[in-house]
Amino acid sequence: MPKAAIYCRLSIEDKDKSERDNSASIQNQKAMLRDYCRERDWEIYDIYVDDGYSGIDRSRPEFNRLLHDCEAGHIDIVLCKDQSRFSRDTVVIEQLINDKFLEWGIRFIGVADNADSDSESYSTMRLFTSAYNEMYVKDISAKIRKTLAYKREQGQFIGSFAPYGYEVDPNDKHHLIIDKKTAQVVKLIFDIYASGEGYRRIVKRLNDEGIVSPSEYKRQKGSKYVNNNADSSSSRGLWTQSTIARILANEVYTGTLVQGKSHSISYKNKRRKKVDKSEWTRVPNSHEAVIDTEIWERVQERLSSNTRVGKRSQELSPLSGKVCCAVCSRPMKRNVYYNKTKTIKYYGLQCATYKTGAMNCPNKSNISGIVLEKHILDELNSIIEQYCQTHELQLTDIHSEQLKELERWLATLEGRRQTAKERLVKMYKDKLDSIISDDDYALFREKLSSEEQELSAQITDISEQIEKCRSRQESSESRRSLVEKYTRFDKLDRSIANEFIELVEVGMPDENGIREIHIHWKI
Numbered sequence: 001m002p003k004a005a006i007y008c009r010l011s012i013e014d015k016d017k018s019e020r021d022n023s024a025s026i027q028n029q030k031a032m033l034r035d036y037c038r039e040r041d042w043e044i045y046d047i048y049v050d051d052g053y054s055g056i057d058r059s060r061p062e063f064n065r066l067l068h069d070c071e072a073g074h075i076d077i078v079l080c081k082d083q084s085r086f087s088r089d090t091v092v093i094e095q096l097i098n099d100k101f102l103e104w105g106i107r108f109i110g111v112a113d114n115a116d117s118d119s120e121s122y123s124t125m126r127l128f129t130s131a132y133n134e135m136y137v138k139d140i141s142a143k144i145r146k147t148l149a150y151k152r153e154q155g156q157f158i159g160s161f162a163p164y165g166y167e168v169d170p171n172d173k174h175h176l177i178i179d180k181k182t183a184q185v186v187k188l189i190f191d192i193y194a195s196g197e198g199y200r201r202i203v204k205r206l207n208d209e210g211i212v213s214p215s216e217y218k219r220q221k222g223s224k225y226v227n228n229n230a231d232s233s234s235s236r237g238l239w240t241q242s243t244i245a246r247i248l249a250n251e252v253y254t255g256t257l258v259q260g261k262s263h264s265i266s267y268k269n270k271r272r273k274k275v276d277k278s279e280w281t282r283v284p285n286s287h288e289a290v291i292d293t294e295i296w297e298r299v300q301e302r303l304s305s306n307t308r309v310g311k312r313s314q315e316l317s318p319l320s321g322k323v324c325c326a327v328c329s330r331p332m333k334r335n336v337y338y339n340k341t342k343t344i345k346y347y348g349l350q351c352a353t354y355k356t357g358a359m360n361c362p363n364k365s366n367i368s369g370i371v372l373e374k375h376i377l378d379e380l381n382s383i384i385e386q387y388c389q390t391h392e393l394q395l396t397d398i399h400s401e402q403l404k405e406l407e408r409w410l411a412t413l414e415g416r417r418q419t420a421k422e423r424l425v426k427m428y429k430d431k432l433d434s435i436i437s438d439d440d441y442a443l444f445r446e447k448l449s450s451e452e453q454e455l456s457a458q459i460t461d462i463s464e465q466i467e468k469c470r471s472r473q474e475s476s477e478s479r480r481s482l483v484e485k486y487t488r489f490d491k492l493d494r495s496i497a498n499e500f501i502e503l504v505e506v507g508m509p510d511e512n513g514i515r516e517i518h519i520h521w522k523i
Contacts, residue, residue: 002076003045006033007066009085010051026051029081036079036111045075055088063087067096070106078106082113090447091454094416152259155283159259161223163252164214165290176257176287183290185211189247190291194298199241206239213239248303251282254296255289258282317347318373318497319504325351326507326518327363335366346370349506363508367515372506373492375517380489380500383521403469410462417455424448 008029026049037044046069048062069075078101080086086108087093097108097117108117151158156174165186169175185206192202212220216237251258260281262274323332332349339346347369353361424445431441489496500522507516 001041001043003074004037004042004077004079005045005066005069005075006030006037006047007063007078007080007086008033008047008049009053009055009060009063009080011054029085032081032111033079042077045069055084055086058089058092067100070101070104073104075106078108080108080110082110083115084113086110090451094451099416149260149281152281153283155257155286157257157259157286161218163250164217164247165253166287176252178288178290182214182217186247186253186290189244190253190295190299193244193248193302194295199244202244203239203241211239213237213243248299251296253289253291254284254293255287256282256284257286317369318492318494319349319369319376319501320494322497322501323349323372323504323506325353325361325363326505326516327351328353328361330361332367332506334369363506365509367506372504372517376501376504376519377489377492379519380492380496384489403466406462406466406469410459410466413455413459413462417452417459420448420452420455424452 008026010026030047030049034044048066050060050062053060053063066075066078070078078086083093087096101108101117109115148158151174157168157176158174162168162176162179165179165183166176167179169177189202189206192205193199219237247253258280260275260279317334320334321331324330325332328351330352333352335348335350337346337348348366349369349372350366351361351363427436427441427444427448430436431438436444502520502522504520505518507518509515
């Protein structure tokens with residue numbers, strides 16, 4: 001008895017879906033596909049549901065679980081209401097149904113549109129269907145962008161979450177009203193800063209008084225807001241200097257709604273791209289102000305005057321980006337200072353957790369950059385001395401397997417591109433023989449050309465990765481000669497640090513003031 005996997009999806013554009021349970025549309029899909037399996041005596045292996053996801057989204061959780069089970073050999077048939085429920089991305093359709101499913105021995109069926117990968121006619125139909133489905137998503141995306149742009153210009157709030165100090169008006173989701181509890185905290189922050197205090201003192205006062213941070217406040221109110229950096233952050237729900245800086249620079253507190261600071265790259269790529277400040281949409285008097293104009297201008301004037309405009313050293317610190325705290329794993333930040341006559345410049349390194357104002361890492365002591373560089377030089381020279389005596393330093397090439405995998409993938413992509421070209425030639429012959437119409441051929445040619453361009457872009461990217469991998473191989477081979485060139489290093493510079501140091505961990509000082517320093521070498 002064949003094992004069938006039922007996949008159901010509800011589009012993210014469906015505004016009427018239930019908040020907690022599966023929508024009626026999902027239930028209808030399930031019922032239809034269950035009946036389809038019963039009529040054919042197929043065993044249902046599992047039902048996979050992505051409720052509220054676009055068909056162009058490749059990161060759908062249940063979709064990827066389905067693919068995992070398919071690859072594991074648990075499934076014989078993938079059953080959907082139609083091909084668009086499975087995906088609206090032409091490239092995904094070709095990579096999976098026309099490639100991987102054939103490799104895994106899986107049959108794909110779309111009930112409503114008679115899609116069946118076992119059918120000889122499906123090969124041509126699939127391309128036209130996927131082309132239409134993708135054009136539909138592109139059209140919907142363009143309409144949504146125009147709608148959102150219009151709403152921004154009209155002063156309507158379209159964000160997912162209200163800024164700290166405000167809440168969404170329960171009678172109008174596009175309007176902000178003051179949150180009396182948090183608005184008082186915003187006023188306090190502006191007043192303290194305007195009086196001359198700095199970020200650190202503001203952070204300390206808020207944390208000492210037990211005032212929860214904006215992200216923690218959202219969580220306590222049951223908001224669906226998710227801080228993607230929460231797990232890696234050392235602040236753990238406390239106020240930080242960066243949070244204070246963002247609030248002080250946010251014009252929303254003057255009653256001006258500022259939106260359109262970023263947008264997704266395309267309807268396929270949801271990564272955000274920053275927009276130039278001159279192109280932001282600003283609508284004054286969109287909502288009630290928390291901060292009056294006088295306080296706002298005083299704060300902005302001070303922020304501007306505190307901006308460092310002096311000539312900065314063009315020389316990068318030898319250890320920049322390579323030193324972290326051994327206690328909390330956060331980076332160590334550099335502090336620059338001078339002697340009394342300002343003729344000699346020094347620098348020290350301090351745990352970023354303490355510097356940001358969260359102050360929950362005990363490793364807060366500054367370590368001299370000179371002391372750290374000397375320790376690293378001594379260790380490196382000891383390794384060089386040992387190598388020069390034994391001539392047995394082994395340099396492992398870790399890139400050979402990666403190079404092989406990249407070359408295999410390049411061959412696959414080139415094969416797919418060649419196949420796309422051959423399909424285009426075949427389709428042209430079908431047009432000449434009047435098997436397909438001119439309009440169908442034009443649509444097919446457009447999609448195949450788009451597919452070929454995307455494959456060409458991937459081939460270019462893989463080719464560049466191959467060249468970089470080969471370059472790293474050559475670097476590994478030349479590292480031995482670089483070490484042999486020197487018998488002793490007298491000064492640590494950036495090139496030496498990049499060549500030999502992966503990471504440096506600095507621990508807390510013991511009772512004698514001695515700190516444990518662990519160096520992760522590249523050799």
